[in-house]
Amino acid sequence: QDGAHKHTYQSDVARLRKIVINSLYSHRDVFLRELISNANDAIEKLRLTSLTEPMVLSGAESMNITLRAFKEEDGTTKLVVRDTGIGMTPDELRANLGTLAKSGTSEFLARAEKTDTTGTGNLIGAFGLGFYSSFLVADKVYVASIAAKTPANPEPVQYVFASSADDSTFEVYPDPRGNTLGRGTEITMVLKEDALEYTDTVKVTELVNKHSSFATQFPIYLFTERTEEVPIEEETPAEKPVKESDEEAEDEAVVEDVTDEVEEKPKQTQTVTVEEWVHLNSQPPIWMRDPKTVTDEEYELFYQSTFKDYEKPLGWAHFSGDSGSGTAFKAILYIPSKLDDSFWQSQQTAADIRLMVKRVFITSDLGEDALPKWASWVKVVVDAEDLPLNVSRELLQNTRFLRQLKSIIVKRLIQTLTKMAERAAQKDDEEDELAWWRVSQVFNNALKLGAVEDGKNKEKIAPLVRLPTNQRKDTSLDEYVENRKKGQKQIFYLADMGKSPEVLAKSVFVEKLNARGYEVLLLGQPLDEIFVQNLRIWKKLPFQDVAKSGLKFGDEDQDPEDEKEQQQELAETYKPLLDWFKKETQGAVRNVVISNRLVTSPCAIVADTYGYTANMEKMLNAQNQGSDAKTVMHDYAKKMKVLEINPRSPLIEGLLKRVAQLPAEDEERDIEAEDELREVTSVLIDGALVRSGFEVPDSSEFFARMDRILRRSLGVSETAPTDDTVRPAPPVDPSPPADDEFAFDDTHLPLDPELLGLKVGEPVLETQEAPQVLFEVEEVEDVVAAAEESVPEVEEVVVEEPVPEVEEVTFEEEEAEEKHAHDEL
Numbered sequence: 001q002d003g004a005h006k007h008t009y010q011s012d013v014a015r016l017r018k019i020v021i022n023s024l025y026s027h028r029d030v031f032l033r034e035l036i037s038n039a040n041d042a043i044e045k046l047r048l049t050s051l052t053e054p055m056v057l058s059g060a061e062s063m064n065i066t067l068r069a070f071k072e073e074d075g076t077t078k079l080v081v082r083d084t085g086i087g088m089t090p091d092e093l094r095a096n097l098g099t100l101a102k103s104g105t106s107e108f109l110a111r112a113e114k115t116d117t118t119g120t121g122n123l124i125g126a127f128g129l130g131f132y133s134s135f136l137v138a139d140k141v142y143v144a145s146i147a148a149k150t151p152a153n154p155e156p157v158q159y160v161f162a163s164s165a166d167d168s169t170f171e172v173y174p175d176p177r178g179n180t181l182g183r184g185t186e187i188t189m190v191l192k193e194d195a196l197e198y199t200d201t202v203k204v205t206e207l208v209n210k211h212s213s214f215a216t217q218f219p220i221y222l223f224t225e226r227t228e229e230v231p232i233e234e235e236t237p238a239e240k241p242v243k244e245s246d247e248e249a250e251d252e253a254v255v256e257d258v259t260d261e262v263e264e265k266p267k268q269t270q271t272v273t274v275e276e277w278v279h280l281n282s283q284p285p286i287w288m289r290d291p292k293t294v295t296d297e298e299y300e301l302f303y304q305s306t307f308k309d310y311e312k313p314l315g316w317a318h319f320s321g322d323s324g325s326g327t328a329f330k331a332i333l334y335i336p337s338k339l340d341d342s343f344w345q346s347q348q349t350a351a352d353i354r355l356m357v358k359r360v361f362i363t364s365d366l367g368e369d370a371l372p373k374w375a376s377w378v379k380v381v382v383d384a385e386d387l388p389l390n391v392s393r394e395l396l397q398n399t400r401f402l403r404q405l406k407s408i409i410v411k412r413l414i415q416t417l418t419k420m421a422e423r424a425a426q427k428d429d430e431e432d433e434l435a436w437w438r439v440s441q442v443f444n445n446a447l448k449l450g451a452v453e454d455g456k457n458k459e460k461i462a463p464l465v466r467l468p469t470n471q472r473k474d475t476s477l478d479e480y481v482e483n484r485k486k487g488q489k490q491i492f493y494l495a496d497m498g499k500s501p502e503v504l505a506k507s508v509f510v511e512k513l514n515a516r517g518y519e520v521l522l523l524g525q526p527l528d529e530i531f532v533q534n535l536r537i538w539k540k541l542p543f544q545d546v547a548k549s550g551l552k553f554g555d556e557d558q559d560p561e562d563e564k565e566q567q568q569e570l571a572e573t574y575k576p577l578l579d580w581f582k583k584e585t586q587g588a589v590r591n592v593v594i595s596n597r598l599v600t601s602p603c604a605i606v607a608d609t610y611g612y613t614a615n616m617e618k619m620l621n622a623q624n625q626g627s628d629a630k631t632v633m634h635d636y637a638k639k640m641k642v643l644e645i646n647p648r649s650p651l652i653e654g655l656l657k658r659v660a661q662l663p664a665e666d667e668e669r670d671i672e673a674e675d676e677l678r679e680v681t682s683v684l685i686d687g688a689l690v691r692s693g694f695e696v697p698d699s700s701e702f703f704a705r706m707d708r709i710l711r712r713s714l715g716v717s718e719t720a721p722t723d724d725t726v727r728p729a730p731p732v733d734p735s736p737p738a739d740d741e742f743a744f745d746d747t748h749l750p751l752d753p754e755l756l757g758l759k760v761g762e763p764v765l766e767t768q769e770a771p772q773v774l775f776e777v778e779e780v781e782d783v784v785a786a787a788e789e790s791v792p793e794v795e796e797v798v799v800e801e802p803v804p805e806v807e808e809v810t811f812e813e814e815e816a817e818e819k820h821a822h823d824e825l
Ligand SMILES: Nc1ncnc2c1ncn2[C@@H]1O[C@H](COP(=O)(O)OP(=O)(O)OP(=O)(O)O)[C@@H](O)[C@H]1O
Pocket: 034, 038, 039, 042, 083, 085, 086, 087, 088, 096, 097, 127, 128, 129, 130, 131, 132, 185
């Protein structure tokens, strides 16, 4: 072409085109969806720009998308997708279609290249394949485009971008046809021999209905041709004489009718081709329709095309309302099927809310804090009746309706999740159960975050959280309370971050509860302990850490008299051992007591009410950057431990005997026997620490002790030295490293991190869901602010009882409170 410039695709584009063409052959229908989606974006961009720059509208009257297929005289078949959107300048054609500007594209490509074709589902969903998918069906693609008129570009010129499927280059040149578009973009695909089905209007209609009926609010027209038999118009016969009277006319008419039928000659017809633009998406937008008339499939398709998600949503709510400020709105809220990996990696996530005003898309950028972090994954389409159309984001944020929108959405989201949970709990529909199970799998941790960060709603969010126990895979707090034993006045839990429920269930702290049939929440997820500590009480029952002192089964007062006597006897019998332990553990624990929680283990270390459990110690060590005052507090809290011994353990019984055998102080002491006992005691205490999840303070000491005990049991001399002579390293080598000496052996390469689903270059989190927000337990101020405003009334809203305000105490406050309590003591 005249004035054509040849360009080479940026290498990433070439790679993407290759992946698309090679791996998506069996999914090639997607090309139409992608082009319609681009056309919609271009018209939306035009409409938004026109609010501040009306000049861009010149060039074409309407805003629409047209599809047309035709056969050229040379036999080639073409499909043309055209829009009256914002268009592109020649520079934009080069930049937009010749390069990939998206961040993370290279990584995506590397992964996609490794994926076989079975992974194409993910491929389609993971990335807007966009314009390049046109090469799935076309050997050659021409994009003619003319940029919208602006003061800076008052005389735009129509240009063409042309490329073949197997070319690594493309051309951009002025359109030899001149300005044929008026405004917008026209994509002409020269269809491949095996893609001629896309000229079939039935097929195209089907595709649009299936994938794109909700992709745009602008009309999509399809050019159709059909043949029709039409009568050939005969010359109008001469007029009959007008009858004199009505009566006569009636009589005449009857006769004439009959005569006409008899006399009628077969009409002459001819075949004509009727050309017509058929409106394919003529239904009103889904959110404007009566929910009763919308099918589940329509809701799902609408979600998939609006939010570009290949997966179906897990649930939705379609609702309308009238905000207190007088703004009527209609909205659909969707629960997606996954949580983006980025959710736990950032403090705040932008919400996905598509705001419309009177059916017209305004923005999906309502700012980072449009929703509280915990709920930022919800997808919403909201159409307000009377908001100004041409407002900036700042102005939008200042409108009362949008400030209320946050609490409207959060409230409705909680309601939707609650309904899903309730339906699943009825256990009469497997689909309901599966849907809730999936929601819980994906969002359980986000809900815990919600119960912690959203002080206003925590009483409603907490029942949605599911936690594993020693008796079932998971339970809600309400189910736990229902399952409590007679007299039980505490909700038992054991927390140890990073441990599985199976491992936790075997903990010494759960031994007795398990044996007696009490249910214990097993908390191994990072947010678990913060979640329960923040709630403090559920349905009047306080949470009781079973690794702490203060554990009460609730039926102690029913202990038979003889059992109490037995306890007293035990205390007396074991006094020498308790005293011995107290002497031996000086400084390490606050007290030594006879345990009522151990069944088989000989002993355990339990945190005092004001002390730290092993889990808290671990978390605080990880976080510890505190002031000196804090460190003093930590040291103090760390020491608040109690050693519990199990009188029924043969080991403890044996130890008691040995201690009792020691000569009394005024007799001659048996130093050797004392030392041996001392060693056994310290191994027991170390064992108790480990068994209880704490760290042994000095592990080399611990192993030295183990060593001595092992030697003793094997009859090896305890003092015999180990031969520790080693060969020293050769002298320093001054020559530079030779190549062959350091040949790279790639058979020992570590595992490819990408194969493990890890992103290279980013910090690797210990557990996939380890949040960065562990201790940021604070109220979301905006939610509080929104609460101060009158919350708009939403239709179908169940009127809930006002939830009593629960005192919010953050971790630090709690610490201070504990210190205070202790000082008073
Ligand atoms: N019909 C069109 N009108 C105007 N610009 C277009 C049109 N089609 C594509 N473009 C421009 O080309 C760019 C690249 O399009 P492409 O379809 O490859 O990716 P995308 O649309 O940005 O991403 P995605 O498909 O993931 O949404 C678009 O961002 C847009 O700027």
